[in-house]
Amino acid sequence: MAAPSEEALPQPRRPFGRRLLTDPARLFQHNAWDNVEWSEEQEASAKSKVQENSSQLLPPDKQEEYEVNAKRYWDDFYKIHENGFFKDRHWLFTEFPELAPNRNPSQNEDSVREHSYKEESNNAGLGSCENGHCSLETRAENQLNLIKSTPTFCTEELAPQKRSEVNQSYGDYPGSSASYRILEVGCGAGNTVFPILQTNNDPGLFVYCCDFSTTAVDLVQNNAEYDSSRCFAFVHDLCNDQSPFPMPDESLDVVILIFVLSAILPEKMQCIVNRLSRLLKPGGMILLRDYGRYDLAQLRFKKGQCLSDNFYVRGDGTRVYFFTQDELDDLFTRAGLEKIQNLVDRRLQVNRGKQMTMYRVWIQCKYQKPAAPQP
Template identity: 65%
Template sequence: MRHTPFCVRFIMAAPRTVDGVEAENTKAGLTQSNSSSGDPKRPQFGTRFLTDPRQVFQHNAWDNVEWTDEQEEAAKKKVLENNQPLPPEKQEEYESRANEYWNEFYTIHENRFFKDRHWLFTEFPELAPQCNPNHEPHPDVSGTDSTQQDGFDLKQCRDSAALSGDSCDFPGSSATYRILEVGCGVGNTVFPILKTNNDPGLFVYCCDFSSTAVELVKTNPEYDSNRCLAFVRDLSNVEAGFPMPDGTLDVIVMIFVLSALHPDKMQASISRLARLLKPGGVMLLRDYGRYDMAQLRFKKGRCLSENFYVRGDGTRVYFFTQEELHELFAEAGLEKVQNLVDRRLQVNRGKQLTMYRVWIQCKYRKAS
């Protein structure tokens, strides 16, 4: 079904958000984009479609919004107007001080800025209860010591460790289902998973570039060190180690985090993460799409490179196309399961404002 196209002006003076807060507070109804991705249209989470532009302010959000050619051209023109990169020395400053800016952000906002991402279980059922195909308790709970755990061969690991002198034991080594969130912030993905998924074989890892954010996760009263491990990790530092061996993770989650990296470092970062997945493991992503409202409201003097910007607080953000993300995952050896664009029209009925949001959601699998 094609819904009537309409034209509503772009609003640039929307409140600033970090890691897609506005995305998390609305129903994430995803639709197939107009690109030739080949994905079948999926069932809608939200089914509210605007067919009469006069009714735009009757609801807070509309699904499956199609842009007119005029809207698309206006967005491209706006981006081109602001495409004046800052001098190299300023770009290097934002790169070298990235950790400082994110620590400052979490110091200021702590837990007051964020809401838990409960929409995750609808969009990514791999995170929900009953997602573990084994459904077996931890070996230490059952009193047995399985040497084969859903694709991860403990015996092989121990034999290898004996030869190398390393240890095969690691946090979560007895788990039968392991999830890693990269860029965990203050835990708005981790804690809903722990509260919702009571699988005794589950272990959740979470890491963030900001030591301040990780400390906020660890001091949260819901943090359970028996089921979760939070640690500091710079995703772009591909030489740094992880607390788990390669080939041990069932799921890796990245929610509005890849966009914070310098574009030149994205491929190596994704490829490094892919090595952590088990055969059949999946990488889940939701991030900013090209011509999202957040991109269109950037003023001149904020552009670092094409489609890459710096916010007023020094944190950075990139705006993707589906094709760019597909290339990153495919180059890392992952197979496409899902690559969708979510175009939504959000409405502030009190102020009579309309705001276009564009997000991309991906799911890529490591070959079995």
């Protein structure tokens, strides 16, 4: 049998992040174009739409209702969609090589790669957004009795020496023997966790994943790919600083926030980032991808759905915030982290069948805990 000709061999796909629309006549040749520059008119139109859809705020009693019932709305979301709403995020290993088996630390500032169209273009929000509201389930207490010595008080206001004493009480906790520990906050149905477990066969890897939706954690634990020797899924309420984590401070190499922070009440974000920062080892990193200001999802909101500036409630009761780079930089630097990456991904997505264009705006960040000073 003759060898295939050079022309017949499959050609390597052009990397995403470098598919640039230089000829408007080619607009519908691809499903997406990267690093799309907005005109002054487009920017002004986006600002005008946001001013219009935020001109009427929901009354305080309705806003309080969405906060109090946040968990129920996300439980309902996963009861309806289960694990069929979002595609697995295999793009993570291109954007965040820290998750790959070789844990390549090199940073690629202009790397803007392929993302699941179904995942990021849906106005219902990303499946991992649900974490970060209030009501720790009894089930979490049952899961965490593996670590009965875990303190149930918040360590945020404790002096470093006292926090060190608290950490020593953890003893043999889930993943304590691992050499590389990852926590995904707001794991949803596992669309990030399972690609990591499938792709990264490092024997020293241990992955924690949490969500404050009990239904979501059930989906993860009942997945055929769930391996309790490599993964620990647990219910957790990030907004309740009395909720214990199953691992001590300074034990994690990576914390992942994929479309999660945007679902949290804005005034609670800083405390949450502070808590997560303390979990990182010196040199550990938070990896984030979330909604950017003037994303298509923000422009589609109508009057009567705005809770506060750039913070909205969807039709299903879940909520979403739209960030600027400066806002995220402020949150992370105030938590003592150093910027490695903070970029805007402006994507032009194309529906060739309907001849429609959709402008998406996402922000991607990497912030690192400073290394411990050398003696």
